Amino acid sequence: MNPILEIRQLHKSYAGQPALRGVDFSVNRGQIISVLGPSGCGKSTLLQLIAGLQQPDGGEIRLRGEAVSTATRLVPPEKRGINMVFQDYALWPHMSVYDNIAYGLKRKRSSSSDIRANVEELLRLLHLEPLAGRLPAQLSGGQQQRVAIARALATQPDLLLLDEPMSNLDMRLRIEMRTELSYLLRKLGTTVFHVTHDPEEAFAMADRLVIMRNGGIDQIDSPEACYREPATASVASLLGAGNRLAGLVDGEQAGPAIRTEGAVVRGRTAACWSGRQSAGPAIALFRPDAAAWETEGAHADGALAAAEVAASAEPDAPAAPLNAAAFNRLSARIAHSAFEGNRWRVLAELAGGEMLSLFHHEPLRAGTRGQLRVPVDETYLYPAAAVSER
Ligand code: ADP
Numbered sequence: 001m002n003p004i005l006e007i008r009q010l011h012k013s014y015a016g017q018p019a020l021r022g023v024d025f026s027v028n029r030g031q032i033i034s035v036l037g038p039s040g041c042g043k044s045t046l047l048q049l050i051a052g053l054q055q056p057d058g059g060e061i062r063l064r065g066e067a068v069s070t071a072t073r074l075v076p077p078e079k080r081g082i083n084m085v086f087q088d089y090a091l092w093p094h095m096s097v098y099d100n101i102a103y104g105l106k107r108k109r110s111s112s113s114d115i116r117a118n119v120e121e122l123l124r125l126l127h128l129e130p131l132a133g134r135l136p137a138q139l140s141g142g143q144q145q146r147v148a149i150a151r152a153l154a155t156q157p158d159l160l161l162l163d164e165p166m167s168n169l170d171m172r173l174r175i176e177m178r179t180e181l182s183y184l185l186r187k188l189g190t191t192v193f194h195v196t197h198d199p200e201e202a203f204a205m206a207d208r209l210v211i212m213r214n215g216g217i218d219q220i221d222s223p224e225a226c227y228r229e230p231a232t233a234s235v236a237s238l239l240g241a242g243n244r245l246a247g248l249v250d251g252e253q254a255g256p257a258i259r260t261e262g263a264v265v266r267g268r269t270a271a272c273w274s275g276r277q278s279a280g281p282a283i284a285l286f287r288p289d290a291a292a293w294e295t296e297g298a299h300a301d302g303a304l305a306a307a308e309v310a311a312s313a314e315p316d317a318p319a320a321p322l323n324a325a326a327f328n329r330l331s332a333r334i335a336h337s338a339f340e341g342n343r344w345r346v347l348a349e350l351a352g353g354e355m356l357s358l359f360h361h362e363p364l365r366a367g368t369r370g371q372l373r374v375p376v377d378e379t380y381l382y383p384a385a386a387v388s389e390r
Contacts, residue, residue: 011058037212251278267379281384291358337363
């Protein structure tokens with residue numbers, strides 16, 4: 001399939017400070033790409049270069065096969081077949097909802113019957129019919145956002161740019177809108193380049209994620225692949241792996257592992273792990289959701305004991321279903337439990353003072369001793385250098 005947008009070795013600096021350092025990827029027709037990364041990583045710069053609002057210092061941007069941005073060539077924004085929804089929506093304050101949506105079509109000199117049919121269809125799709133006669137100032141934030149999207153879709157752009165489109169909405173509306181918008185854009189087959197710092201918004205919208213850090217790309221993959229196999233420590237922490245243990249690579253173990261002060265922690269590794277020197281500094285990351293708590297003495301003793309009894313009574317029986325080897329076990333003491341509605345967020349402290357989070361269905365008393373049990377498959381190991389590059 002021919003890509004509609006190709007970004008090749010794109011470089012951009014501001015006053016000698018690089019904001020983009022050789023960014024490279026392409027977008028196929030009908031795809032929704034979300035660019036995700038922390039503030040300052042270069043997302044807006046990339047978006048503005050694609051829109052034609054800024055010029056690169058090096059590399060090129062090709063749209064439909066044509067070079068539209070290089071260090072020496074800049075096709076102006078209005079000649080790119082691109083529309084953009086800005087964070088602040090930028091609606092025409094003196095025009096009704098209807099006229100805001102019709103504006104681009106009128107400029108394109110579409111026939112009045114085409115304009116009417118098109119605008120009415122968008123009003124319907126975006127649930128704006130009852131608001132067609134209102135001015136932007138008479139609309140809520142969520143309604144204004146829907147008008148901005150309808151206006152951007154009206155001229156059927158080859159590429160729609162969305163810049164943090166939910167940032168001005170409250171949380172409930174944001175969750176509702178991102179699901180609706182992702183459904184609508186897919187139904188219309190729109191090609192979308194979407195920029196956000198919110199992983200949940202990126203997950204809800206994207207076919208493919210481009211995860212940026214410090215002007216470069218850490219990972220390009222499906223949202224599921226980025227979540228399950230984060231390519232770098234910063235992708236893992238951006239996508240929720242907030243628990244962190246530092247240690248040294250332990251080459252004695254059968255699989256990849258690090259040795260922390262109190263434990264051997266095994267885990268999955270990404271490409272950046274290969275060639276790791278034994279005893280070099282490394283970290284283990286895991287999500288609070290991955291950890292389960294077992295209180296000392298009182299833990300899942302029932303199940304464990306039953307399995308052991310079964311195994312000893314029948315020596316040839318298959319191994320007990322509880323495969324202890326597939327978990328990391330970390331001795332800890334409960335520090336605090338905080339109510340979060342459908343669960344409790346619990347802080348547990350290791351002997352070395354590290355605080356780790358986990359979730360539990362009930363509060364755990366401070367001081368309780370036990371173990372965090374974390375699947376090896378959901379523990380991610382990275383060389384420590386990958387973190388300090390940040
Ligand atoms: P993001 O959108 O991910 O927050 P930006 O693209 O806005 O990141 O910024 C990337 C880097 O470029 C940051 O260090 C920022 O301070 C810098 N930057 C962005 N725009 C300008 C500008 N107009 N002038 C100078 N520096 C800028």
